[in-house]
Amino acid sequence: METTDSKETKKKKMSVSAIKDGTVIDHVPAKSLFKVIQILGLDKIDNQITFGTNLNSKKLGKKAIIKISDKLFEADDINRIALVAPDAKLNIIKNYEVIEKKKVVVPDTISGIAECMNPKCITNVEKVTTRFKVISKKNVSLKCHYCEKITNQDNLHII
Amino acid sequence: MKNKSFVSIDDFTKEEIIEILDMAEEFEKQPIRDLLRNRVIATLFFEPSTRTRLSFESAINKLGGKIIGFADASISSVTKGESLHDTIRMVSSYSDLIVMRHQLEGSARYASEISSVPIINAGDGTNQHPTQTMLDLYSIRKTQGTLDNLNIFMVGDLKYGRTVHSLMMAMSRWNTTFNFISPEELKMPDENKIYLENLGLKYYEHSDFTDIISRADIIYMTRVQKERFSDPIEYEKVKNVYVLKNSMLANTKPNMRILHPLPRVNEISTDVDSSSKAYYFEQALNGVFTRQAILCKVLGIEL
Numbered sequence A: 001m002e003t004t005d006s007k008e009t010k011k012k013k014m015s016v017s018a019i020k021d022g023t024v025i026d027h028v029p030a031k032s033l034f035k036v037i038q039i040l041g042l043d044k045i046d047n048q049i050t051f052g053t054n055l056n057s058k059k060l061g062k063k064a065i066i067k068i069s070d071k072l073f074e075a076d077d078i079n080r081i082a083l084v085a086p087d088a089k090l091n092i093i094k095n096y097e098v099i100e101k102k103k104v105v106v107p108d109t110i111s112g113i114a115e116c117m118n119p120k121c122i123t124n125v126e127k128v129t130t131r132f133k134v135i136s137k138k139n140v141s142l143k144c145h146y147c148e149k150i151t152n153q154d155n156l157h158i159i
Numbered sequence B: 001m002k003n004k005s006f007v008s009i010d011d012f013t014k015e016e017i018i019e020i021l022d023m024a025e026e027f028e029k030q031p032i033r034d035l036l037r038n039r040v041i042a043t044l045f046f047e048p049s050t051r052t053r054l055s056f057e058s059a060i061n062k063l064g065g066k067i068i069g070f071a072d073a074s075i076s077s078v079t080k081g082e083s084l085h086d087t088i089r090m091v092s093s094y095s096d097l098i099v100m101r102h103q104l105e106g107s108a109r110y111a112s113e114i115s116s117v118p119i120i121n122a123g124d125g126t127n128q129h130p131t132q133t134m135l136d137l138y139s140i141r142k143t144q145g146t147l148d149n150l151n152i153f154m155v156g157d158l159k160y161g162r163t164v165h166s167l168m169m170a171m172s173r174w175n176t177t178f179n180f181i182s183p184e185e186l187k188m189p190d191e192n193k194i195y196l197e198n199l200g201l202k203y204y205e206h207s208d209f210t211d212i213i214s215r216a217d218i219i220y221m222t223r224v225q226k227e228r229f230s231d232p233i234e235y236e237k238v239k240n241v242y243v244l245k246n247s248m249l250a251n252t253k254p255n256m257r258i259l260h261p262l263p264r265v266n267e268i269s270t271d272v273d274s275s276s277k278a279y280y281f282e283q284a285l286n287g288v289f290t291r292q293a294i295l296c297k298v299l300g301i302e303l
Helices: A002-013 A030-039 A075-083 B014-029 B050-062 B084-092 B107-114 B130-144 B162-174 B190-199 B232-238 B280-298
Strands: A022-029 A049-057 A061-069 A089-094 A097-103 A109-111 A131-136 A141-144 A150-152 B040-045 B066-070 B097-102 B119-124 B151-155 B177-181 B203-206 B218-221 B257-259
Touching: A022 A030, A030 A049, A030 A061, A030 A075, A131 A150, B014 B130, B014 B162, B014 B280, B040 B050, B040 B084, B050 B066, B050 B097, B050 B119, B050 B130, B050 B280, B084 B097, B084 B107, B097 B107, B107 B119, B119 B130, B119 B280, B130 B162, B130 B218, B130 B257, B130 B280, B151 B162, B162 B190, B257 B280
Parallel strands: B040 B066, B040 B097, B097 B119, B151 B177, B151 B218, B177 B203, B218 B257
Antiparallel strands: A022 A061, A022 A089, A049 A061, A089 A097, A109 A131, A131 A141, A141 A150
């Protein structure tokens, strides 16, 4: 029995093939996969990337997982995905072993990721990089550095 | 502090606000001073506002400064499709200071990041109009002798009125008690009330002010505009509730003064104008002195 179980677990784990060295981003909501790819600029790098989506997850329903070979992220970079994948977990892999686990943290300020929901904000009219102060991290609420209006989770659009 | 833009009332500390008010007091005693001689001030009114523009231009003229600019975007290259970015870059190389009014929110903050010279925000959409707030503070201090521990009544459109939001933020530094009087549809937004709660300040909300008016030190009236109501019947119901009449002033405090950012429509009945408690026309004149002080402050000019 035990052998079958562990085999099944292994099978499950292998639904996205393992990497030797690099970073695994797990617990990404399935709908946010491509946003995460875009925010981290994964579509513009040469590293080998494998991902799976619509995988079953008890916590998220449908989750996605991304495995990036030979790539480590700075905390500042990785926290940029917190708006779309607040529960994401990072596993740092070395020689097929997880050597470190990290959680994403919603940063205090956000630059160039989200749109301001105010149609009369200058950032929606001219080419201005958006900037927000995060006034609530749990139910994300952002105050625009320019128009000072609040954009909350329900109105959040990722650029 | 040199070459600092004035975009939002929060750009100045409590101490800096007091310095500006003290300076404005000096300008009230002696408005004609040659402090801006050989300085070129640009007044860029992408959105027309005759009152604010004339107040600034009067302040600049009294200080001996030269003015360039436009009163309406239709006579500028904006109509040719020039971006705000390019207009500010260009004008900041022609002038020592830019005073701007723009219909888009956040435009003044953005301009202050592009410009090589200080920006004074003369209104950015519904966001900020900090020189109005400064003249309101000046008027309150002048009529009350202090800014500390006052009871301020804000009446009318508290939802969209940017002057009441900015004044509330500014006055929250002086242990103010606030009374908000407005129709249900135009109540003070929750984020502002949370702001006061976090500071431990008291505020009260009412839908009518006839019975409580005797407690006020300052009554700050604003216009209830018909176009703010989703239901015209709602407007008809409330339009006369937020009108101040002379008969209502009988039991008010002797020090109480009535302020209004103007223009007024019918929210202060004209029989109030002759009352010694009516202060809105003097308030407008105070705008020139405070703007003189703000112009000097952002340019680092001392008296």
